[in-house]
Amino acid sequence: MITVDDARAKLTAHDQQQVLRFFEQLDDAGKARLLADIEALDLDWLARVFAHTIDKVNPADIAPYEDVVRVGADDEADAIARGEEALRAGRVGVLLVAGGQGTRLGFDGPKGDFPVGAVSNRTLFELHCARLCALGQRYGVVPPLYLMTGPSNHEDTLAIFERGARYGMPEDRLMIFQQGTAPCVDERGKLLLDAPDHIACSPNGNGGLFAAMRDSGAFAHMRSCGVEHISYIQVDNALAQSADPRFVGYHLARESQFSCKAMPKADPMEKVGQFTNVRGRLAVVEYTEIPEDLARERRADGELRIGWGNPGIFMWSRRFAEAQADRADLPFHKAHKKIPHLDDAGTLVEPSTPCGYKLEAFAFDTLDQAERSLILACERDAEFAPVKNKDGVDSPASARALMTKLYRGWIEAAGGRVSGEGPIEIDARYALDAGELRSKLGESFETSGDLYLK
Numbered sequence: 001m002i003t004v005d006d007a008r009a010k011l012t013a014h015d016q017q018q019v020l021r022f023f024e025q026l027d028d029a030g031k032a033r034l035l036a037d038i039e040a041l042d043l044d045w046l047a048r049v050f051a052h053t054i055d056k057v058n059p060a061d062i063a064p065y066e067d068v069v070r071v072g073a074d075d076e077a078d079a080i081a082r083g084e085e086a087l088r089a090g091r092v093g094v095l096l097v098a099g100g101q102g103t104r105l106g107f108d109g110p111k112g113d114f115p116v117g118a119v120s121n122r123t124l125f126e127l128h129c130a131r132l133c134a135l136g137q138r139y140g141v142v143p144p145l146y147l148m149t150g151p152s153n154h155e156d157t158l159a160i161f162e163r164g165a166r167y168g169m170p171e172d173r174l175m176i177f178q179q180g181t182a183p184c185v186d187e188r189g190k191l192l193l194d195a196p197d198h199i200a201c202s203p204n205g206n207g208g209l210f211a212a213m214r215d216s217g218a219f220a221h222m223r224s225c226g227v228e229h230i231s232y233i234q235v236d237n238a239l240a241q242s243a244d245p246r247f248v249g250y251h252l253a254r255e256s257q258f259s260c261k262a263m264p265k266a267d268p269m270e271k272v273g274q275f276t277n278v279r280g281r282l283a284v285v286e287y288t289e290i291p292e293d294l295a296r297e298r299r300a301d302g303e304l305r306i307g308w309g310n311p312g313i314f315m316w317s318r319r320f321a322e323a324q325a326d327r328a329d330l331p332f333h334k335a336h337k338k339i340p341h342l343d344d345a346g347t348l349v350e351p352s353t354p355c356g357y358k359l360e361a362f363a364f365d366t367l368d369q370a371e372r373s374l375i376l377a378c379e380r381d382a383e384f385a386p387v388k389n390k391d392g393v394d395s396p397a398s399a400r401a402l403m404t405k406l407y408r409g410w411i412e413a414a415g416g417r418v419s420g421e422g423p424i425e426i427d428a429r430y431a432l433d434a435g436e437l438r439s440k441l442g443e444s445f446e447t448s449g450d451l452y453l454k
């Protein structure tokens with residue numbers, strides 16, 4: 001362990017000696033904890049990240065990204081067949097990110113434990129696992145699930161999966177690991193303490209997944225079981241189609257390293273990251289950076305010129321993801337936040353306005369590293385049901401309504417009739433898609449809603 005003199009020298013070299021200002025008041029255990037934190041700090045990295053603000057995109061550099069593979073393209077059946085072959089061969093693993101703090105939902109527990117099943121009240125974790133088990137039934141191999149948690153919900157998530165008997169996931173097909181953290185700093189870049197023996201930290205953003213997969217042994221697990229491609233979904237998308245054969249197939253056919261699903265924007269000014277072409281390269285640009293006239297511009301056929309939003313559904317080749325983990329220059333964003341911290345008197349301050357920065361990396365910021373990428377259009381309402389807010393848009397209620405809409409459509413496509421407005425839910429293990437449902441329901445099927453097929 002580093003000595004206090006070495007710790008002081010390390011901090012002083014970066015003008016961060018305030019970290020030790022309560023050191024003499026600590027007991028031996030507290031001293032050891034703080035020294036261990038200081039030893040683990042990479043202060044060169046911190047100085048670099050703090051100094052390097054991610055440049056805002058120059059509006060003049062933003063152009064539409066045209067190369068989007070549409071739903072129903074001529075080669076779709078081939079892509080699906082190719083994806084199915086990869087699933088049968090066990091070459092696809094699923095990464096589910098669930099490390100966020102879920103502040104907007106205000107739920108006391110991991111977001112994945114939030115009940116959203118339109119009829120069953122199954123939780124987000126249960127829905128995602130049911131889909132993987134259903135893929136296992138269909139293709140003979142359950143895609144392994146790599147579930148990334150964060151410091152605020154790791155232990156709870158482990159307990160939930162234990163209580164729920166892993167929601168049917170075989171033991172060797174589930175790995176739960178924790179993402180890393182980054183230290184929090186004040187507006188001048190000085191490290192903050194949230195206890196006399198502890199540097200304030202926060203999850204390092206979903207871009208922290210690459211290093212976390214390396215450090216947890218997730219990449220090693222993938223290599224040992226032949227997983228070559230990673231399907232990425234976010235825990236709060238109740239309709240996320242992990243390891244979707246169509247997506248897997250196109251990703252393989254294009255030999256893509258980083259593939260993204262894209263959804264048509266709900267309206268020109270929708271608050272969502274958007275796929276654009278920035279100086280000749282594919283990029284996700286925040287809605288705040290796209291000038292309003294460009295966001296509203298339409299082509300002759302009426303389509304928005306910048307019309308594709310990012311639902312956060314990706315695929316990477318494992319090798320590409322592994323290379324990102326080893327980068328020292330992964331871009332970080334500074335998020336201006338209210339960070340509880342100790343003042344000079346050692347009192348914990350709960351600020352009412354932002355007072356410092358959390359440092360976060362975003363997975364999609366690695367898009368510029370891909371030599372080959374792919375944008376695949378998806379049917380928005382069929383695979384994007386985000387649970388972000390307590391009520392209103394992107395809430396549990398809107399996710400339940402989207403579920404009902406999707407499954408009602410499947411029943412009608414199978415020749416059945418739905419007369420009422422009640423909620424409808426179909427367990428993925430009963431039917432993974434409309435085609436499978438058709439093979440199970442007779443044409444005379446009728447329901448007035450409040451239906452759960454399982």
Ligand code: UTP
Pocket residue numbers: 097098099100101102103104105111148149150179203204205206233234235236388
């Ligand atoms: P969001 O950006 O919506 O954040 O995460 P959140 O924490 O869930 O919710 P708010 O903003 O506090 O209300 C999008 C996805 O990325 C994951 C989340 O769990 C979610 O699946 N995520 C986010 C992480 O895994 N780690 C992070 O550090 C941040």
